[in-house]
Amino acid sequence: MTSETSLMSGAQQLAQPERAKDMPAQPEPAPAELAHMALAYDKLAIGGMRCAACSQIIEYRVQHLAGVETFRINAASHRAELRWDPRRIGLREIVEAIAALGYSALPAGAKDSSAAQQNKMVWWRLFVAAFAMMQVMMYAFPAYLQPVPDINGDLTPDIDRLLKIASMVLTVPVVFFSSAPFFSAAWRDLRNRHVGMDVPVSAGILATFGASVWATYRGGPVYYDSLIMFVTLLLIARLLQDRVQGKSMAALQALTALAPLNAQRLPDYPASRRTEQVDAGELREGDLLLVAPGAQIPADGRVLEGYSECDEALMTGESQPVAKEVGAELVGGAINLSGQLVMRAERVGDATQLSALVQKMEAAANEKPPLVALADRHASRFMTAILVVALLAALVWWQIDSARALWIAISVLVVTCPCALSLAAPSVMAGAIGRLAKSGVLVARGRAVETLARATHFVFDKTGTLTEGRLQLAGVHTLQPGLEHAELLGMTAAIAAASTHPVSQALARAAAAAGIFGHGTQYTDLREVAGQGMEAQAGAQRYRLGNLAFVQELHGQALVLPPEFAGKTVSALGDERGWIALFALQDQIRADAAACIAFLRRQGKQVWLLSGDKHDVVAKVARELGIDVAHGELRPEHKHDMVAALQKQGALVAMVGDGMNDGPVLSLADVSIAMGQGAPIAQVRSDLVLMSNRLQDMAAAVTTTGRALALIRQNLGWALLYNLVAIPAAVSGLLQPWHAAIGMALSSLIVVLNSLRIFSRTD
Structure with a gap:
């Protein structure tokens, strides 16, 4: 190569994406964030290594180069993860520093002609x-x-x-x-x-x-x-x-090899179905693409036209094809099995789920x-x-x-x-991580392999973790005279739509099923309070949608629950004047939850259930699953304090959750596990992600990590x-x-x- 530019062809510059004109203005990032976004990232293949001592000396020398932010070598794969500031040092200088030690270095994607x-x-x-x-x-x-x-x-x-x-x-x-x-x-x-x-x-x-x-x-x-x-x-x-x-x-090489190489772009759609073949790396957000039967989905996106089934086993471990219709999400790297699809690309290149999976592994x-x-x-x-x-x-x-x-x-x-x-x-270690990936368990942090095997206590959230997380509206009790059912559902859906919490999503789905997609009132200042609910402003009036205690704080009025709401998840809507309505929701326990809990108990693990749901609902789920210790009506800080108390007693805690309210306790736990369908903040703070959303795969992960540690x-x-x-x-x-x-x-x-x-x- 003749220039530093050619050496850096394999590196991805982490730059702030251009803001669309029709998007609301976002706050400017802090200086630290700007510095991080200016960093370049690449993976290098290191040649000549024969032992852990080799990786030590290379890591020590490169990490002390001015401008190098992080440099870590995987002794099993001979791959290095590199992040550096291109304004202070070039990739050529880093490669030359490695070569000066007597080792070779190439971008991981480059072909070594001498191999x-x-x-x-x-x-x-x-x-x-x-x-x-x-x-x-x-x-x-x-x-x-x-x-x-x-x-x-x-x-x-x-x-x-x-x-x-x-x-x-x-x-x-x-x-x-x-x-x-x-x-x-x-x-x-x-x-x-x-x-x-x-x-x-x-x-x-x-x-x-x-x-x-x-x-x-x-x-x-x-x-x-x-x-x-x-x-x-x-x-x-x-x-x-x-x-x-x-x-x-x-496993990592298989995932990398399965990354889509090209795509069929529709430059004139819908006026014309003329296609042009482009490299998948050249795609941009918003591109319209044609995916033929048998082809790979070239990027993450959404179906605009057509119906088909896709094989998403690569990402989720799900062996059955997944139906895709208009509006359905598509995962880059999946295989389109039957019908022809027209899609809009929403995440491309390194922003796709497949790229994130490979990078995390x-x-x-x-x-x-x-x-x-x-x-x-x-x-x-x-x-x-x-x-x-x-x-x-x-x-x-x-x-x-x-x-x-x-x-x-x-x-x-x-x-x-x-x-x-x-x-x-x-x-x-590399074998264990690869085997877990094949079964739909993404290992985001290597320490999780050892810690999961040694964990003594497994603490579960309820909604979306032990249960399906697909709550169904089972009953509505109106507390404000003269309020029509349709108007009530419209108000609720307008507030709930801004949340990813399973309860909010269930209320929004119920309104959509009734043909209600909005409400005349314009709500502003929508914000979610972790573990409690949503708050919104409409004119001079403040509204809350969430658990009973959260809504009651707004107006201070007492409440007697209807008898038919006993044993169900209850959400309330209220404003500063008082209660407006109560919603009863039901959820189904996951089919594999009982087997997972039984497996953990046979392994000698202590199983706890900590939830923000009502005491009687939590107690019912605990009885059905055979969980001895269960607590309900907990705020995020309560969960955090209970896990901290366990750790002070010498316990190694594995926390399994899926919601935004689980973020703090997931960060605290010795090893944290997030459901693949859960909130993004839960996944970011977790050591493992169950991409398959199957608890039986978590049980298999315990077996695999135990075997690896042994x-x-x-x-x-x-x-x-x-x-x-x-x-x-x-x-x-x-x-x-x-x-x-x-x-x-x-x-x-x-x-x-x-x-x-x-x-x-x-x-």
Whole structure:
């Protein structure tokens, strides 16, 4: 590339969208918001990484560049999330800083022309090492069976030396060709004053080869066979690591690949149905598009003409086609199955739900949970300690038996190669996030994987969470004489339409079903009070629509509920003069709610129900679902205080909600879960989003995250146990270098195979 502009072609500038002329003026953003919107964002593919220590040094160096806001690397996918200020630093400078460390960096969407050649070279290196291993083993075999005469054997010294020289010749290409990546990585680490896992590996290879060459001409045992076996097994282990990395990121790659590439735009609609094919990235809000049967929906939008069914499994996990008619919302990336549709694009490019899904998943994969971060922090220190232990072991054995000092130091270096430690967590994390995405659970923050598995208390909201959230108007009680039913519904709908709360939406739907779509009174200053209701102004009169306490605050009058409203959700309409009307609403409990609650209780979790609805309604739902602790008529601050009290008692709280009033408590909870159909503020503040809106998928997420945490602990435990056994054995001289090579490779292989179990089905 010849300019910084070309390097930045993969970056998306986060700029404030142009305001339409017919939209009301919005307040100017604060300086901090302006600064954030001026930042550029991109994802980079990092090449040359082999362990967590590699990501640490790259992150440290890039994060300290002037103008870089955030830079995080996912050790499993080798992808970096980058946000920077283009006024202070260019993408070219950031890439050059990474290259100066000895690593490569490309925009994640760019094709690396050298990737295929590098992959072919890996296989050639393995072929050379494996071929040499077979030959050298054949030459070493007679020495094991028939020792030289000097040590009471039958193998003559001349033949013994000839076999050693032949082994040395075959080992040369293994050391200088097959092992070249280890040496270049080790030199890169040493230049950066950093100890990566390639440093002890390279030291072990060079020391073994040098000592064996010395012994070939000066006499003594050689370890060419051990060296070649070590290199071969290490190359195999790294190939397996790359396979796990690819499998772990398969879900993200599948989502990215399914992003629509082109669209059929209707420039003259409705006068003409002439279409023009354009790149999906060139679409703008308001474009009119034609979607043929079998084609992908190119952007988020709404149906203007036609009827069809769409496959939205990519976004929601819903296996059944979803009917689409005029006015229905369309999700970019979904498949139009049957009829032809004309749509208006409302969200395009990076603003679509599919792009948001991919970005959130990648951000979650980049975030390190506490257990993973702990292992990463100590990886480099561990390798430095190993070099010190190897040096001390050599010095001690030099005093005991100088002939064995070098080999014992080599055994220590080889046996403790921290491949298993660096592989223990990242591949499991990426695999868990990908598997959850396939089942309709979006992980927005990586820490949620560990925290959800360890949660002790699950706190649920009621409406829209344990219930369908599709409240139906079951009764109306007018308290203002002379007020017509149609006029009442018109007043209510005019206020309720401005809210996304399930109760408000139910009242608006009831008015629409009765053919009432508005009211003559013009309401101003419409605002929603979280967890309580709507407030509006009409002339000099102030109105409230919401729960009983909220409306009663406006006028202070007492109220006796009609007997037929018992056990139902009740909303009221009133003004400063008094009560106007009461509305009884009913909701259906989700079909999978009881099974989800029963599953959590079998897992030993405590289940609570905290709701703003009436006590008797909440108690009824709790009885039906088998929930022991339930509280109703709670304001958002009450929920917040109750969860805080649980946390003070040592509980790890998972909060499940969907409404605007759940925002504060979702932010407080140790892990927060929002329903996919819920209010946007609930989703923004949540660690996980149930895009499928199925509670059974949340139960499956608990199982998956528990399994992931168990696998990470098993991997870290195995790596720790292995080193606790292997280091003393190597230091005491019980292990030969070839024993150490086998042990190191097998420990990495065990971790890799155990990590792959995250993809096995357990249901």
